[in-house]
Amino acid sequence: MAHCTWTYASDEGRNYNISLYHGPTTGHLLVLCNLKILLIDFSILQSKSYSFFLGEDLFVLDLERKGNTFYYNFDIDFDIDTPINRRRKALARKHWIQSLAFFGFLIACIFMFTSLVIKNKPDQRVSYSTEFPIDSTKFAPAKVFINEDGELLDVHYQFVAYNNLYRSRITIPDSILRIGMPLENGDEFKVYFSKYSPDTNMIDFNQPTENQILRYQKRTIEKHAALNENLPSPLAKCMVNVAYDMAGIKGLADFYFQNISPDENPQHNTNTYLRLTRDIHYNREKEFTCW
16 A cells, blocks of 8 residues: 655644545555545546645645556645745745845945946056946845934944854934834844955845845734724734735834824824725735734
């Protein structure tokens, strides 16, 4: 009797142990999930496929006969239209747009740098490199620490490159961060640095690390629950997660600043929060996911 096993760990942290038993002569098929019967079929002597859900993911079990031998394959169907696949595609599309925007910014910086070099070139012939000093392929997570000075933020950040710790400091207007979530001590973002000298670097506040995104979500869920005390905690969490799946960091910021007037924050405020939560696509996804 053929026997195969697979283990699947879902995004919710649950493990599914799949066991398959298939009789070579009778064709009888038994599939167990965590020792519970998932599927029984009889006289399966030719190729056949089965589909079933484990958590939010749709799996396909293929039995393929080649000659007198059966081959078994168990995999997630990433193409079918399911809520989790829609969220995956939305996240991939968001990251692609962010990457495209960054490289567009990088190309503009290269153009500006080259123009300045040419403009200030002396009469005598000199050699110079038009290569931008920051390599977009060299990056690391940087932890930031801030000091407020009126309308300015004094930002210190540190990161590790080539097994060495590097520290940098910039001063920026606090208004530049109103396009997203507020900045707090210990937040993490990608920093791009020169492959020759990491002291030459640039932090990108539009590129939070995966851990930082989880921090954003946690802060927003806590804020949303505090501002809506009668809302059940699981529903508050689900509403925030749907906003992130649809609009990314901007969706989280709309929820985080839901009690702030447009005068205080023109980018994210009560109006943008209501606009998002009344959106037909948002409500359709919320009804599908949260209820």
